[in-house]
Amino acid sequence: MQSCNNMNWWLMDDRSDPGDQLKWLEQELASLEIAGGFAHIMAHIPPNECLHQFGERYHALMDRYQNVVRYSSFGHTHQEDFLVTRAMNTVTPIGFNLITGSGTTMTNVNPGFTVIDFDEEFMVPVNIHTYYMDVNESNKNPSKQPDWKLLHDYIEEYSMVDLSPSSFRDLTNRLYNSLDLAQKYENNRYKLGISPEAKYHDDKYIC
Numbered sequence: 001m002q003s004c005n006n007m008n009w010w011l012m013d014d015r016s017d018p019g020d021q022l023k024w025l026e027q028e029l030a031s032l033e034i035a036g037g038f039a040h041i042m043a044h045i046p047p048n049e050c051l052h053q054f055g056e057r058y059h060a061l062m063d064r065y066q067n068v069v070r071y072s073s074f075g076h077t078h079q080e081d082f083l084v085t086r087a088m089n090t091v092t093p094i095g096f097n098l099i100t101g102s103g104t105t106m107t108n109v110n111p112g113f114t115v116i117d118f119d120e121e122f123m124v125p126v127n128i129h130t131y132y133m134d135v136n137e138s139n140k141n142p143s144k145q146p147d148w149k150l151l152h153d154y155i156e157e158y159s160m161v162d163l164s165p166s167s168f169r170d171l172t173n174r175l176y177n178s179l180d181l182a183q184k185y186e187n188n189r190y191k192l193g194i195s196p197e198a199k200y201h202d203d204k205y206i207c
Helices: 018-035 052-064 135-140 165-177 179-189
Strands: 039-042 069-074 081-086 093-099 112-118 125-133 148-153 199-201 204-206
Touching (some): 018 052, 069 112, 081 165, 093 165
Parallel strands (some): 039 069
Antiparallel strands (some): 081 093, 125 148, 199 204
16 A cells, blocks of 8 residues: 555656556456455555545445455554445445554554454454553563453444444444543554543543
């Protein structure tokens, strides 16, 4: 996804499809569709942070091959987030992008990793588990092995029926309308680290 990086100045010379990466992706998805296969996409920069033309073309591919792409995961931002993908010409949710948190502390986050459960037959995600390590606690006992703890799983933490695109769309609406849920989500974004928008209160970091 460096081909869509808005800080990559070489792209001023070619913003449409540097390195023919979108052309390659379209060919791969078309071949999978013919073969009756599924695709999982894992990349670095989330599509919402791409240069506009590249991002729109990528969005169009996700719309066209929504029957093939069963899961998408990105990084880059270091915080844990998700993005709902809507159809090109309607507001219908057709997918979601998981932005996984980093294994480093940059910036103000606790290290973490994500474990994803998939349905064996349809290869769609059925739950997401995030684990984290409290850096401050680990630094108090540098000779001990890091203590990795379960931070949350999406289904239980956010009271989701499943991980379908429509369920994620419903979660965005609930986050917008519930301060308590929004505060919980913000804490999880930084894996109980310190959000730049947060303040300390009652032993919890809140917005």
